Amino acid sequence: MSHATDDSAQPPLFGPGSQFHELFDDPRWAFAMVRATVLEAAHPQIGAALIDNSTFVTHPWRRLRNTYLSLQRMFGADDQVRAKEAARLNRLHTRLKGRDASNRPYDAMDPGVRAWVVATLFESAVTMCRLSGRPLSPSAVERLYGEFRAYHAAFGDETGQLPLTLAEFWAYYDRMVEEELENTEAMRIILYKLFDHLPAPPLLNGLPTLWALGRAVVGPALGAITVAALPESFRRRAGLPELLGAGALMQGAYLTVDLARFLPEGWLRPQNIADLLALSPTSDDPRARTVTALHERMRRAGALLRLITPMSFRPAPEAPSPGQRSAEEFFRDVLDQTGDGYVTWPDLAAMARELCGRLDLDEPAETRLYDAFADWWRELQTVLDTDGDGRVSAEEYAAAAPSLAGPALIKTAEVLFDAADKDGDQRIDEAEYRALFRTAFHRDTTGEATEGTTVYTRGAFVRDFLSFMSGRRLSTPYDPLLAES
Numbered sequence: 001m002s003h004a005t006d007d008s009a010q011p012p013l014f015g016p017g018s019q020f021h022e023l024f025d026d027p028r029w030a031f032a033m034v035r036a037t038v039l040e041a042a043h044p045q046i047g048a049a050l051i052d053n054s055t056f057v058t059h060p061w062r063r064l065r066n067t068y069l070s071l072q073r074m075f076g077a078d079d080q081v082r083a084k085e086a087a088r089l090n091r092l093h094t095r096l097k098g099r100d101a102s103n104r105p106y107d108a109m110d111p112g113v114r115a116w117v118v119a120t121l122f123e124s125a126v127t128m129c130r131l132s133g134r135p136l137s138p139s140a141v142e143r144l145y146g147e148f149r150a151y152h153a154a155f156g157d158e159t160g161q162l163p164l165t166l167a168e169f170w171a172y173y174d175r176m177v178e179e180e181l182e183n184t185e186a187m188r189i190i191l192y193k194l195f196d197h198l199p200a201p202p203l204l205n206g207l208p209t210l211w212a213l214g215r216a217v218v219g220p221a222l223g224a225i226t227v228a229a230l231p232e233s234f235r236r237r238a239g240l241p242e243l244l245g246a247g248a249l250m251q252g253a254y255l256t257v258d259l260a261r262f263l264p265e266g267w268l269r270p271q272n273i274a275d276l277l278a279l280s281p282t283s284d285d286p287r288a289r290t291v292t293a294l295h296e297r298m299r300r301a302g303a304l305l306r307l308i309t310p311m312s313f314r315p316a317p318e319a320p321s322p323g324q325r326s327a328e329e330f331f332r333d334v335l336d337q338t339g340d341g342y343v344t345w346p347d348l349a350a351m352a353r354e355l356c357g358r359l360d361l362d363e364p365a366e367t368r369l370y371d372a373f374a375d376w377w378r379e380l381q382t383v384l385d386t387d388g389d390g391r392v393s394a395e396e397y398a399a400a401a402p403s404l405a406g407p408a409l410i411k412t413a414e415v416l417f418d419a420a421d422k423d424g425d426q427r428i429d430e431a432e433y434r435a436l437f438r439t440a441f442h443r444d445t446t447g448e449a450t451e452g453t454t455v456y457t458r459g460a461f462v463r464d465f466l467s468f469m470s471g472r473r474l475s476t477p478y479d480p481l482l483a484e485s
Helices: 019-024 029-041 044-053 060-074 079-094 111-131 138-153 166-179 185-196 208-229 232-238 246-262 270-278 287-308 327-335 345-359 363-384 394-399 407-420 430-437 458-469 478-483
Strands: 097-099 105-107 448-450 453-457
Touching: 019 111, 019 138, 029 044, 029 111, 029 185, 029 208, 029 246, 044 097, 044 105, 044 111, 044 185, 044 345, 060 079, 060 345, 079 345, 079 363, 111 138, 111 166, 111 246, 138 166, 166 232, 185 208, 208 246, 327 394, 327 478, 345 363, 345 407, 345 430, 345 478, 363 394, 363 407, 407 430, 407 458, 430 453, 430 478, 453 458, 458 478
Parallel strands: none
Antiparallel strands: 097 105, 448 453
């Protein structure tokens, strides 16, 4: 007797019950994500796109959180959320194209490039389980690969870009490692410059001693662990140093992090860690008080360390006047989003991407905001780019900083207000304000009483945005949005 196949008996590709869902909150992803990013950056096209467009050097914590949230949306159970996120990422990647330093073209929408990004995530997930002494079973690896193929298909890419079977995938992966990957500048920056000069997360801002001490130990160790976890053939071909004991350190690190599964549930959930990294002390999130108290204790500990330690640390920069920052600080912290020492269109595009992501804009609203930032960039070039090299240096900015607040910036502020004003009532209420800034609604300074309700009016919003973006004023809501890591 034949039996009809019950589709409901098949495990889901996304959401609870999927293989990826079992691994999603695994703390071992801390190592696996860095490893996958290095393998992505070693691809010439991806490496070039990262060098020209990415904010991972200056804002790694922001990028980490945004990547985590994107994966959460893509691998969740809600098909509509997944389709919306895929469309958003496709729009983002459509804008990333150009030529590298060797005049080779790169295009983030190249099907082969996008397939490699998915391949590195899948392979790093399998590897993190193997290196921590708990390898996935063959059937679990098969399931996980099927889920990543479905993840890739959700972007509308050609299904043939990722091999159909797992056996074919490993042959494809080995070929890519042997023939396509290079010792790119982006890969070197991630392995060395990023780990050596990693900016403090928002939680540790203002604590240079503690952060310098932690980075001096963690930075080189994380770099050594990442290099040791890369495919051996690629390490040799790329000339990456194999430090004595790095293999044992890498194995021990994966094993130690894996022990976190014995902690009470939720203690080391990536979602909680990502939220804490981005939490502003002024947020109305109940956890903000705890973070503020912890920050104060760490500040005292840092002061004590400076007194008792024989180590020398770079002194903290002299604090500016209350509410003010120097032109050099504003250029570095706000305008130069990509960290290359200049302001170019990718820097302003990075601001637009962050704002679009915060507000979860649809395509028409997103296009309007990008167009407004593009108009502002053309205005900046006309006024500030005195040597005509297509970029604005720190010196050119400092010489004409007041010119930042021109008509195009005013238009940008107006477009941003309209995007944040979800209900179109020409006012930003507390929920709309929080969606953009993730901080508390400051009724005493930014609000205006209207019909008994405190709101943020168009005039106040535009005035504050222009005040922040035209130069030197510190801003409680805008600093966590565009200036912090």
